[in-house]
Amino acid sequence: MLFRSHFLKNQYQEAIGPCLLALEHADIGGTEKYQLHVQASMMLADRGKRLEHLGKAITLSPIRREAHGLLATDRMDHGDFATAYHILKQVDAMPSTQDWNQENRWYSHLPRQLMAQCLRALGQHAEAKALVRDGRSEEHTSELQSPDHLVCRLLLEKK
Numbered sequence: 001m002l003f004r005s006h007f008l009k010n011q012y013q014e015a016i017g018p019c020l021l022a023l024e025h026a027d028i029g030g031t032e033k034y035q036l037h038v039q040a041s042m043m044l045a046d047r048g049k050r051l052e053h054l055g056k057a058i059t060l061s062p063i064r065r066e067a068h069g070l071l072a073t074d075r076m077d078h079g080d081f082a083t084a085y086h087i088l089k090q091v092d093a094m095p096s097t098q099d100w101n102q103e104n105r106w107y108s109h110l111p112r113q114l115m116a117q118c119l120r121a122l123g124q125h126a127e128a129k130a131l132v133r134d135g136r137s138e139e140h141t142s143e144l145q146s147p148d149h150l151v152c153r154l155l156l157e158k159k
Helices: 002-008 012-023 030-043 047-060 065-077 081-093 110-121 125-134 147-158
Strands: none
Touching (some): 012 030, 030 065, 065 081, 081 110, 110 125
16 A cells, blocks of 8 residues: 555654545455554644544553553553553553564563653652563463553543
């Protein structure tokens, strides 16, 4: 698709139109729709529309990390470090998937680094240091409770 070429070159103004048009095709699968929504959320300037596309991506695949991670970084950008930390804690506890990754970094070190940044912003420096030292949050995948419900609630609160 033409928009992927522009997207990979960070030419978002040229890529967003074809990306949004591709979302209108009924014959694309769930993984492709997820990819398109995540990519659209990264290209759009309007925060409301970005959050809308992230919400749609999370609804399509609630256990994929990229959309959750982008939602957490949006919260961080707007100074809501406590909410971002809780989203990232869930991202860190999510299982790795074998299918397409928007960005592999969401499956390794990035959630913990951002969690530590949130903790430092909240004045919890010792906890941030321990998190970086220990390498993983105390949450385990089996303890993860419906991340899609939390994210949907957070998206609705911002509207």
